[in-house]
Amino acid sequence: MSNDKDSFNVGDLTAALKDEDRAGLVNALKNKLQNLAGQHSDVLENLTPKIRRRVEVLREIQGKHDEIEAKFREERAALEAKYQKLYQPLYTKRYEIVNGAIEVEGAQEDVKMDQGEEKTAEEKGVPSFWLTALKNNDVISEEITERDEGALMYLKDIKWCKIEEPKGFKLEFFFDQNPYFKNTLLTKAYHMIDEDEPLLEKAIGTEIDWYPGKCLTQKILKKKPKKGAKNAKPITKTEDCESFFNFFSPPQVPDDDEDIDEDRAEELQNLMEQDYDIGSTIREKIIPHAVSWFTGEAIEGEEKEAGLRSTMDNKGRGLLSASNSKMLCVLSEVPCKAKCLRIEEREAVPETSPDKPSVSASDSLEQACMFFFLQTPRNQKVFFSNR
Structure with a gap:
């Protein structure tokens, strides 16, 4: 007796993936699954007929469990979508208050000032709201440098949405006009092979259009010319540097997994896990509970x-x-x-x-x-x- 759900066909997997540009990780996954399929077959063959029959019944039970689990995931997705719609008006109102589009009741009441005290221009909204919220989270604060703070002060809102083809989610960072880059929207998309594991295929970020001399992901080093050189100009060298905005240039997986050695593959995996951890933290903690991160609660x-x-x-x-x-x-x-x-x-x-x-x-x-x-x-x- 066999269980159709447990059968494995590399051709079927390849056909399912052919429409997408699957990188080296997918090739490695197929090889791993192929090996596991062989091991699965060997285990059954080594069992006695009575034990094999018992295992087959257990597999049938597992199949029924998987059907229920699939239904659970389907209903869960529908429920999540329902509540996400209910959250949207709250997020919209938060955006309006943070950016001064609306005023809350009582905030404009006149305050008696001592005679002779000069009136200062009052700031609208909640200045540095998102910068403060991000800095108060341990995972995100490690990525933010002092140079980044000036640009992140122009961050107006952060949103996320699900993407269906391929499966995954996308983060959206909305910026006011600023002296650092021309973009008013920066995005980061995570494409998943399996959302429930999760198994990340790749991440794609917006290319930032920096103003001249304002790039925060690079630094310019100047060296003095050698002594005695006539009309020599300082030698300049550009180097990559730490910055939160490197988040929008995620690690890239080579098309062929044979192009990287084992050490590089492990390093790449760690970088991708770290990158996904940052994205998940923003999606699951910062966005839904932004004011709690702002206040420190x-x-x-x-x-x-x-x-x-x-x-x-x-x-x-x-x-x-x-x-x-x-x-x-x-x-x-x-x-x-x-x-x-x-x-x-x-x-x-x-x-x-x-x-x-x-x-x-x-x-x-x-x-x-x-x-x-x-x-x-x-x-x-x-x-x-x-x-």
Whole structure:
């Protein structure tokens, strides 16, 4: 008995990919899958008939599970799209307030000033809103240099949207007119082979049209001419340098994976993972919770979560137990990064061993929620994202 879902055909995979410019990573993936298919066949052949029959039944069960999972992903995508539409009016209002397009009630009330005090021009909106929000996130702040800050002060808004062909998502950075570059919109698109893993194929960024002498991703070095040289001019040399705006020039994967050695391939993979981490952080943390990053409240939340994780790691992976029954709290992320707590009542697991580390009954509800969130394997959490 065979399971059609487990059959593997390299030709089918090639046909599915032929319309896209799949790079070296895809070739490597096909080779890996081909090897795995061979190993799969060998395992079954080495089993006794009775055990093989049991395994076949298990595979049938897995097939039914996969059908349910596919339906879950379909419904999840529809639910995510629904809530993304509900968020849009809120993001629009945030944009208008941040950029001074509208004024909030009470902000224009006259303030009595001491006699003789000069009135200064009041700034509109919330200056440096996005710059401050980005700098307050550890992942993003590492990419921002002091030179970048001047340009990022002109950042008016950040948005994201899903892209269907190929699958993935796109970040959009809207800039006011500025003295650094001509673009008013910079984009970064992530093309995924598999959104749920995630498996990144490639990333594409906007080419920035810098004004002369304003490029932040390069620096000009000047060397004095040799002594004794007549009418000699300083020697100038241009070098690449660290900058947040390198984000729009992501690592490029060679068309042929044979063109790179193992060390370079590993380095390239690390760069792509780092690049994807930055993009995911902006999409999943900065955009939905921008004001919390601006005020610093999000920093406190991250530090608290890190502290709880460290505490739980020190205690070990144990059961949450207490005498009698108590509430168990499951922390899950709701669709579209709303990040709300969903509290579900569960009967407590009876304590099976006094040696098992536990959270006492006096611990707060919030800590109990966080405990289970941190102890739950990633693939069992409810994440409505590409992470």
